[in-house]
Amino acid sequence: MKRAVIVAAGMTKFGEREATFRDLIAEAGKATFDSNKHILPKDIDGLVFSSVYPERSAFQGHPAPIAAETMGIKPTSLIARVECQCGSGTVAMRMGQMAIITGQADLVMCMGAEKVLIPVHEEIFLNAMAGGDREWETCFGLVPPAMFALCAQAHMQKYGTTEEQLARVAVKNHTHSMNNPNAHFQKGVTLEKVMNSKLIASPLKLFDCCPNTDGAAAVILASEERAKDLIKDPVYILGFGQTSLAATLANVEKDWSSWPGLKIAAEHAYKMAGITPGDVDVAEVHDCFTISEIVEYEELGFCKKGEGGSFIEEGKSDYGGEVVVNPSGGRIGMGHPFGATGIAQAVELFWQLRGKAGPRQVKDARFALAHTMSGMGVENHVAIYGRV
Amino acid sequence: MKRAVIVAAGMTKFGEREATFRDLIAEAGKATFDSNKHILPKDIDGLVFSSVYPERSAFQGHPAPIAAETMGIKPTSLIARVECQCGSGTVAMRMGQMAIITGQADLVMCMGAEKVLIPVHEEIFLNAMAGGDREWETCFGLVPPAMFALCAQAHMQKYGTTEEQLARVAVKNHTHSMNNPNAHFQKGVTLEKVMNSKLIASPLKLFDCCPNTDGAAAVILASEERAKDLIKDPVYILGFGQTSLAATLANVEKDWSSWPGLKIAAEHAYKMAGITPGDVDVAEVHDCFTISEIVEYEELGFCKKGEGGSFIEEGKSDYGGEVVVNPSGGRIGMGHPFGATGIAQAVELFWQLRGKAGPRQVKDARFALAHTMSGMGVENHVAIYGRV
Numbered sequence: 001m002k003r004a005v006i007v008a009a010g011m012t013k014f015g016e017r018e019a020t021f022r023d024l025i026a027e028a029g030k031a032t033f034d035s036n037k038h039i040l041p042k043d044i045d046g047l048v049f050s051s052v053y054p055e056r057s058a059f060q061g062h063p064a065p066i067a068a069e070t071m072g073i074k075p076t077s078l079i080a081r082v083e084c085q086c087g088s089g090t091v092a093m094r095m096g097q098m099a100i101i102t103g104q105a106d107l108v109m110c111m112g113a114e115k116v117l118i119p120v121h122e123e124i125f126l127n128a129m130a131g132g133d134r135e136w137e138t139c140f141g142l143v144p145p146a147m148f149a150l151c152a153q154a155h156m157q158k159y160g161t162t163e164e165q166l167a168r169v170a171v172k173n174h175t176h177s178m179n180n181p182n183a184h185f186q187k188g189v190t191l192e193k194v195m196n197s198k199l200i201a202s203p204l205k206l207f208d209c210c211p212n213t214d215g216a217a218a219v220i221l222a223s224e225e226r227a228k229d230l231i232k233d234p235v236y237i238l239g240f241g242q243t244s245l246a247a248t249l250a251n252v253e254k255d256w257s258s259w260p261g262l263k264i265a266a267e268h269a270y271k272m273a274g275i276t277p278g279d280v281d282v283a284e285v286h287d288c289f290t291i292s293e294i295v296e297y298e299e300l301g302f303c304k305k306g307e308g309g310s311f312i313e314e315g316k317s318d319y320g321g322e323v324v325v326n327p328s329g330g331r332i333g334m335g336h337p338f339g340a341t342g343i344a345q346a347v348e349l350f351w352q353l354r355g356k357a358g359p360r361q362v363k364d365a366r367f368a369l370a371h372t373m374s375g376m377g378v379e380n381h382v383a384i385y386g387r388v
Numbered sequence: 389m390k391r392a393v394i395v396a397a398g399m400t401k402f403g404e405r406e407a408t409f410r411d412l413i414a415e416a417g418k419a420t421f422d423s424n425k426h427i428l429p430k431d432i433d434g435l436v437f438s439s440v441y442p443e444r445s446a447f448q449g450h451p452a453p454i455a456a457e458t459m460g461i462k463p464t465s466l467i468a469r470v471e472c473q474c475g476s477g478t479v480a481m482r483m484g485q486m487a488i489i490t491g492q493a494d495l496v497m498c499m500g501a502e503k504v505l506i507p508v509h510e511e512i513f514l515n516a517m518a519g520g521d522r523e524w525e526t527c528f529g530l531v532p533p534a535m536f537a538l539c540a541q542a543h544m545q546k547y548g549t550t551e552e553q554l555a556r557v558a559v560k561n562h563t564h565s566m567n568n569p570n571a572h573f574q575k576g577v578t579l580e581k582v583m584n585s586k587l588i589a590s591p592l593k594l595f596d597c598c599p600n601t602d603g604a605a606a607v608i609l610a611s612e613e614r615a616k617d618l619i620k621d622p623v624y625i626l627g628f629g630q631t632s633l634a635a636t637l638a639n640v641e642k643d644w645s646s647w648p649g650l651k652i653a654a655e656h657a658y659k660m661a662g663i664t665p666g667d668v669d670v671a672e673v674h675d676c677f678t679i680s681e682i683v684e685y686e687e688l689g690f691c692k693k694g695e696g697g698s699f700i701e702e703g704k705s706d707y708g709g710e711v712v713v714n715p716s717g718g719r720i721g722m723g724h725p726f727g728a729t730g731i732a733q734a735v736e737l738f739w740q741l742r743g744k745a746g747p748r749q750v751k752d753a754r755f756a757l758a759h760t761m762s763g764m765g766v767e768n769h770v771a772i773y774g775r776v
Contacts, residue, residue, distance in 0.1 A: 001389060001490065022523070047632070052449070053443055053449055055441055055443060055444055055518045056443055056444065056449075058522075059518055059522045060518065060521070060522055060523075061440070061441055061444075061471075061473065061515075061518030061519045062471075062472070062473045062518075062519050062520070062521070062635075062762060062763060062766070064472060064632070064767070065632045065634070065635035065762070065763065065766045065767055066521060066635045068632050068634075068635065069634050069635035069636065069639060070635075074631075074632065074633045074634070075630070075631060075632050076630075076631045076633075076652055076653075076656070077630065077656070078482075078630055079472065079479075079630050079631070079632040079767050080470055080472060080479045080482075080483070080630075081470065081471045081472055082468055082469065082470055082471075083449075083450075083469045083470075083471055084450070084452060084467065084468060084469055085449065085450045091467075091468045094466075094468075095468070095483055095486070098483070098486035098487065098490055098492065099486065101490055102389065102486055102489055102490060104486065104628070127449075130443045130447055130448065130449030130450075131449045131450050132450070133448070133450075133454060134446075134447045134448055135410070135448075240492070242463070242464075242465065242466055242467050242468075243462075243463060243464045243467070244435070244452065244453045244456050244462065244463050244467040245462045245464075246453070246457050246462070247450075247453035247454045247456065247457035247458075248457065251457060264464055265464075268464070268465070374450060374453070375450060375453065378450070378453045379452070379453055379467050
């Protein structure tokens with residue numbers, strides 16, 4: 001079987017964009033083709049498009065061919081759109097990887113795009129609500145901040161995690177995104193400001209939450225052999241792990257401070273890649289809320305269960321620590337345009353692994369992990385990238 | 389690389405169902421597990437779920453894990469939802485096939501489900517409109533019947549195809565579905581009744597159009613080796629072809645009577661399967677409108693370009709002819725619950741290739757073709773199944 005590599009990557013500025021869904025696609029597409037002049041739109045024979053709710057936010061229910069047409073791509077091997085809520089982009093990466101390693105496509109673009117910020121604020125809220133289970137959850141108020149507040153409360157009670165430790169995740173990620181010109185936020189934030197920000201769902205405050213963000217991102221995949229003419233030092237896609245143990249929070253886990261599905265997904269991805277958690281130099285993880293990143297340190301094996309709070313407090317997830325987590329700024333600092341997120345992680349890690357991440361470069365990064373989560377522990381998607 | 393086979397299949401009754409989205413999933417899941425008692429929900433480690441607009445029709449924006457939970461499946465290898473409008477099911481089949489042949493999953497369920505008929509009729513229409521390009525097409529009235537009417541007019545003008553030939557497709561498919569207890573319609577229809585039915589978009593009349601249908605269908609995939617303990621005579625997935633040459637009708641083709649993207653997709657699928665059009669014994673093709681099936685005969689290579697009208701008139705696409713097209717009744721007779729359609733085709737062909745199709749059995753069927761189309765020629769998805 002062939003091996004899949006990333007040969008080009010690009011993204012839009014993330015943020016509150018005065019741009020349509022199509023505009024975002026065009027911008028990310030141009031950035032991606034600009035990143036590798038050996039590849040033209042006509043060379044792309046596969047497109048896997050990731051988007052969560054364009055049928056609601058852009059009233060476009062068939063976005064994959066619109067994306068292809070907008071970029072001048074005419075896929076003749078593979079065309080698909082995937083939706084797995086916040087994890088959609090990682091799922092697109094996996095479908096692209098499978099098409100390459102089976103030889104079913106030659107050059108596959110994986111693109112994610114989401115227009116979240118529309119004029120009607122109530123509609124933004126409704127769209128996000130459709131991401132939970134309407135019949136059993138969101139209709140009763142169990143929307144994302146409430147879900148993750150339950151997780152934070154359980155983690156604090158069981159492991160003594162503090163609100164200040166949560167806040168330190170926000171400070172770290174907002175500090176990282178000061179070095180990322182594509183990030184939604186570049187102003188940084190102090191611990192005091194996070195701690196004093198508006199309460200959203202106790203103990204989560206405004207700065208414990210990622211923002212609503214517009215954006216798009218894309219990468220181009222090829223086989224190792226095909227890549228030889230296209231790029232000198234491609235980034236390898238080494239492993240994937242995915243799980244979905246339950247859909248509704250009542251069934252997801254008995255203990256809301258643990259995400260066993262993430263643990264399994266990570267183990268599978270490490271195994272496929274042939275590495276261990278200690279080999280990971282840099283990671284982009286799903287910090288939709290600060291508590292998420294803390295639980296993820298634990299389930300990804302960066303620290304023992306229950307020690308996520310001290311892991312951030314001791315600086316182990318920052319530059320100079322054990323693994324640099326969310327150098328892009330993560331969902332909290334860079335922003336979280338749902339369908340684009342998993343692809344934007346791949347873009348950041350492509351830059352990091354090739355030493356092109358500028359002031360936020362993680363020194364000598366060789367192995368990288370990306371994690372997206374759909375719902376609270378509902379689906380977990382882990383990808384491992386690396387230099388070989 | 390491994391070879392992928394189908395080891396189980398099931399579907400709901402298609403029609404105007406007094407059932408929710410979740411009910412349809414449960415019903416198709418039960419039918420599928422009932423079809424092969426060697427497989428239990430706990431054995432399934434991958435789910436690819438196909439659905440077009442549950443976020444609009446069922447207000448469920450994250451349907452894949454809901455489907456898994458409803459059936460008691462806990463995927464630990466692969467979880468995804470795909471959307472490619474009317475072609476979604478075939479795309480799910482392809483992702484499932486890739487997961488099996490790469491060894492990334494052991495047993496993958498590909499399920500499609502769609503709840504189309506909701507109480508508010510205007511909303512059904514709006515949902516369908518989101519499947520075209522809102523900015524350039526549907527907002528100006530270029531909805532599906534209008535698009536396919538343009539195709540029919542062009543085909544009639546260029547090749548002399550008649551309204552009666554179109555009507556014969558409806559008669560054939562409604563006759564076929566009389567033998568299909570899962571079909572939306574079982575009453576049959578006469579040529580006179582089709583010809584005298586209400587004009588929808590000239591020359592297409594009511595019976596030239598497929599209905600709005602609720603339904604769900606599923607298959608389970610395994611590798612050839614894994615299947616040995618599960619089933620004696622599995623059905624092989626032999627080839628796929630997919631294209632998307634343009635999104636908007638203005639760009640799809642210069643001549644609306646031709647669908648060059650389908651021709652290319654079919655050629656790729658035949659090549660991967662190592663067969664020719666003449667080898668196909670039975671086909672489920674995308675007869676969303678009668679004209680579609682006529683153009684498909686041509687682009688799939690069952691007859692020469694322009695001869696689709698006489699192909700149906702001479703009975704060549706019926707029992708006793710050259711290839712039995714849409715023995716299930718097709719979209720016109722069986723119904724077209726968008727996300728479920730490509731999977732329901734696989735279910736029908738699984739039955740046909742194993743000699744289990746009862747009164748609608750195509751004798752000695754060895755090679756089968758399935759085709760779904762998203763938009764009018766926007767995306768084409770061809771799959772080849774067979775006995776080896």
